[in-house]
Amino acid sequence: xxxxxxxxxxxxxxxxxxxxxxxxxxxxxxxxxxxxxxxxxxxxxxxxxxxxxxxxxxxxxxxxxxxxxxxxxxxxxxxxxxxxxxxxxxxxxxxxxxxxxxxxxxxxxxxxxxxxxxxxxxxxxxxxxxxxxxxxxxxxxxxxxxxxxxxxxxxxxxxxxxxxxxxxxxxxxxxxxxxxxxxxxxxxxxxxxxxxxxxxxxxxxxxxxxxxxxxxxxxxxxxxxxxxxxxxxxxxxxxxxxxxxxxxxxxxxxxxxxxxxxxxxxxxxxxxxxxxxxxxxxxxxxxxxxxxxxxxxxxxxxxxxxxxxxxxxxxxxxxxxxxxxxxxxxxxxxxxxxxxxxxxxxxxxxxxxxxxxxxxxxxxxxxxxxxxxxxxxxxxxxxxxxxxxxxxxxxxxxxxxxxxxxxxxxxxxxxxxxxxxxxxxxxxxxxxxxxxxxxxxxxxxxxxxxxxxxxxxxxxxxxxxxxxxxxxxxxxxxxxxxxxxxxxxxxxxxxxxxxxxxxxxxxxxxx
Amino acid sequence: xxxxxxxxxxxxxxxxxxxxxxxxxxxxxxxxxxxxxxxxxxxxxxxxxxxxxxxxxxxxxxxxxxxxxxxxxxxxxxxxxxxxxxxxxxxxxxxxxxxxxxxxxxxxxxxxxxxxxxxxxxxxxxxxxxxxxxxxxxxxxxxxxxxxxxxxxxxxxxxxxxxxxxxxxxxxxxxxxxxxxxxxxxxxxxxxxxxxxxxxxxxxxxxxxxxxxxxxxxxxxxxxxxxxxxxxxxxxxxxxxxxxxxxxxxxxxxxxxxxxxxxxxxxxxxxxxxxxxxxxxxxxxxxxxxxxxxxx
Numbered sequence: 001x002x003x004x005x006x007x008x009x010x011x012x013x014x015x016x017x018x019x020x021x022x023x024x025x026x027x028x029x030x031x032x033x034x035x036x037x038x039x040x041x042x043x044x045x046x047x048x049x050x051x052x053x054x055x056x057x058x059x060x061x062x063x064x065x066x067x068x069x070x071x072x073x074x075x076x077x078x079x080x081x082x083x084x085x086x087x088x089x090x091x092x093x094x095x096x097x098x099x100x101x102x103x104x105x106x107x108x109x110x111x112x113x114x115x116x117x118x119x120x121x122x123x124x125x126x127x128x129x130x131x132x133x134x135x136x137x138x139x140x141x142x143x144x145x146x147x148x149x150x151x152x153x154x155x156x157x158x159x160x161x162x163x164x165x166x167x168x169x170x171x172x173x174x175x176x177x178x179x180x181x182x183x184x185x186x187x188x189x190x191x192x193x194x195x196x197x198x199x200x201x202x203x204x205x206x207x208x209x210x211x212x213x214x215x216x217x218x219x220x221x222x223x224x225x226x227x228x229x230x231x232x233x234x235x236x237x238x239x240x241x242x243x244x245x246x247x248x249x250x251x252x253x254x255x256x257x258x259x260x261x262x263x264x265x266x267x268x269x270x271x272x273x274x275x276x277x278x279x280x281x282x283x284x285x286x287x288x289x290x291x292x293x294x295x296x297x298x299x300x301x302x303x304x305x306x307x308x309x310x311x312x313x314x315x316x317x318x319x320x321x322x323x324x325x326x327x328x329x330x331x332x333x334x335x336x337x338x339x340x341x342x343x344x345x346x347x348x349x350x351x352x353x354x355x356x357x358x359x360x361x362x363x364x365x366x367x368x369x370x371x372x373x374x375x376x377x378x379x380x381x382x383x384x385x386x387x388x389x390x391x392x393x394x395x396x397x398x399x400x401x402x403x404x405x406x407x408x409x410x411x412x413x414x415x416x417x418x419x420x421x422x423x424x425x426x427x428x429x430x431x432x433x434x435x436x437x438x439x440x441x442x443x444x445x446x447x448x449x450x451x452x453x454x455x456x457x458x459x460x461x462x463x464x465x466x467x468x469x470x471x472x473x474x475x476x477x478x479x480x481x482x483x484x485x486x487x488x489x490x491x492x493x494x495x496x497x498x499x500x501x502x503x504x505x506x507x508x509x510x511x
Numbered sequence: 512x513x514x515x516x517x518x519x520x521x522x523x524x525x526x527x528x529x530x531x532x533x534x535x536x537x538x539x540x541x542x543x544x545x546x547x548x549x550x551x552x553x554x555x556x557x558x559x560x561x562x563x564x565x566x567x568x569x570x571x572x573x574x575x576x577x578x579x580x581x582x583x584x585x586x587x588x589x590x591x592x593x594x595x596x597x598x599x600x601x602x603x604x605x606x607x608x609x610x611x612x613x614x615x616x617x618x619x620x621x622x623x624x625x626x627x628x629x630x631x632x633x634x635x636x637x638x639x640x641x642x643x644x645x646x647x648x649x650x651x652x653x654x655x656x657x658x659x660x661x662x663x664x665x666x667x668x669x670x671x672x673x674x675x676x677x678x679x680x681x682x683x684x685x686x687x688x689x690x691x692x693x694x695x696x697x698x699x700x701x702x703x704x705x706x707x708x709x710x711x712x713x714x715x716x717x718x719x720x721x722x723x724x725x726x727x728x729x730x731x732x733x734x735x736x737x738x739x740x741x742x743x744x745x746x747x748x749x750x751x752x753x754x755x756x757x758x759x760x761x762x763x764x765x766x767x768x769x770x771x772x773x774x775x776x777x778x779x780x781x782x783x784x785x786x787x788x789x790x791x792x793x794x795x796x797x798x799x800x801x802x803x804x805x806x807x
Contacts (some may be wrong), residue, residue, distance in 0.1 A: 089679030093647030
């Protein structure tokens with residue numbers, strides 16, 4: 001075989017061709033621009049406190065600079081883009097998933113602690129105690145608000161305030177108010193007119209010269225909006241309404257009040273092996289998990305067996321020399337492969353519909369039965385196996401495998417053909433097993449995992465495979481428990497890793 | 512075979528034909544059924560394979576044209592099927608071109624060059640390719656969510672993120688192209704390099720023109736895989752006008768409002784081109800893959 005060492009042995013010379021020189025400079029500038037933009041990402045992620053992502057792009061930018069900067073690594077330049085793609089979108093997500101599995105990352109623990117703290121500090125409340133009565137005064141065409149404090153003491157200084165004239169705009173917006181000694185001249189508007197103006201008043205924000213904001217708190221009052229929490233030097237927050245102290249619980253990632261009650265939102269923290277403990281010990285999670293685990297293996301195993309049986313018979317028939325029209329059959333049998341899966345699976349979904357689907361019409365005509373394919377667990381599972389069998393019944397590779405020894409009559413099959421063929425087929429079977437083990441699209445599009453397992457604390461269905469179960473825990477309405485999903489995903493990673501190593505050994509890949 | 516001629520060979524042939532025909536019928540029935548349903552009136556109307564009450568309503572809706580019923584009521588198209596198809600084709604085309612670029616250059620290095628860590632990289636790629644991307648969706652979602660806060664056109668709900676995410680799946684293509692490159696004799700490039708061509712020039716002007724067939728095969732494979740990609744798109748895309756066909760199509764058969772007829776028309780309309788491309792390229796794909804696989 002011819003190999004080259006990417007001209008790294010040749011001395012670097014200044015090219016005589018002008019175009020060549022320009023091209024070199026352009027490619028250098030491109031690499032530099034890429035490195036700079038990656039470094040910008042690093043700094044931006046670092047400033048946001050997302051060190052995992054900062055590290056990812058730092059590694060990416062640095063390796064880019066090294067590979068394209070050193071002449072000894074000329075060969076690696078060719079490999080780098082593809083490896084970078086795999087690194088960022090396959091290997092990093094994998095490691096990140098494993099990392100998430102040791103945290104309580106979920107929809108309630110999503111933002112960083114700083115962001116959660118900032119959210120609490122942004123919260124406000126209306127100080128009902130220091131409210132102002134208000135009246136509307138008309139001066140010619142214009143209307144002003146006049147506010148008078150209810151008690152003697154106010155939290156904002158002045159006890160009488162008068163506003164700028166109201167503007168006739170749709171949006172409420174902000175309006176300045178000034179301290180005043182007495183009510184303005186002009187006619188006081190009655191309750192009916194106040195009610196007519198209510199919507200506009202509700203959107204209005206009055207701002208005092210000190211910067212305190214007031215909002216409408218009832219048909220007769222405006223009340224100041226005050227920040228609800230202040231930060232204490234030790235990192236805890238004080239609720240200004242009732243003086244409760246909220247202390248950050250860095251073990252669970254929540255602010256807790258005096259009675260230990262948790263306030264959402266929280267932030268993600270490391271929880272060690274908690275997620276794994278939940279999968280293996282908590283009966284509400286373990287029960288469904290084990291059921292789904294077993295079903296996943298049963299499904300993948302049966303599908304492979306079914307596929308192998310049907311495919312083997314078909315392949316033997318199509319290998320039969322004396323049979324005519326083999327090409328036509330072959331073309332027709334390829335059809336299930338050619339139709340995109342997301343369409344053929346949905347076609348099956350329609351055909352299995354209980355009241356209108358064609359399959360039930362035929363079954364009713366023949367046997368007078370009308371199975372409920374989607375709500376009865378056993379029927380739903382049967383349906384899945386039927387669909388998969390039909391979708392995959394003709395593994396193309398079987399043709400070639402059985403062509404080797406001419407696939408004889410059925411009597412010879414088990415004695416000669418099968419033992420001969422099973423060895424080269426094993427890697428294929430393992431690959432098919434792994435594929436069906438993770439056949440997410442089929443489950444999601446056909447049943448969505450339903451019917452549900454009763455008494456499960458996570459979204460779990462009787463037809464769910466481990467992958468679709470993980471997906472539902474992570475992305476479906478109830479909870480979005482990313483940490484738990486990542487823990488289950490990590491367990492599946494280990495399984496897949498075992499399968500792929502086995503496959504690599506069996507197929508004896510030579511590099 | 513010829514020596515042990517069974518007595519009942521005709522009966523056996525007949526049985527074989529019957530069995531094959533049965534399977535073909537089983538496979539072809541759903542497809543014919545869908546075509547038939549797309550021309551029937553109403554959703555979930557039953558009847559023969561040849562529709563008795565012929566109607567173009569579903570087809571009109573699938574093409575995005577409002578349909579006026581006999582009683583004067585006008586039906587609006589439920590979903591923008593053509594837009595979805597266009598989204599799918601757009602994403603698939605861009606990502607296949609990028610995948611082809613990445614895979615070809617690195618396959619060249621793997622096939623022709625010696626460098627440190629080559630064997631490890633090749634094996635590692637095979638292992639990592641086995642991990643289903645569904646499982647790292649949480650991480651990918653987090654990645655693009657954060658990235659989108661800095662670079663909006665790469666965030667959640669953008670086609671950029673979907674294209675970028677597909678760049679992870681290059682290992683298979685690298686192996687395919689590598690096998691093909693290794694089956695081409697290297698003496699042509701050697702000659703070119705003796706004449707003063709650089710490595711890149713030998714690759715660009717000698718090897719690439721020779722490998723157009725395998726590049727076509729890989730492009731089509733990547734294109735079809737991208738069109739059919741479901742899990743990533745279902746997480747990364749949110750708005751109805753951003754969806755790809757694979758994610759959008761299932762909305763026809765939602766839990767409580769199944770539009771069987773509309774779905775059938777949309778499925779035939781959008782699935783037919785993809786199916787035809789696959790069937791036409793079938794021979795090349797198998798040929799190309801085995802050509803690449805022999806040496807793999």
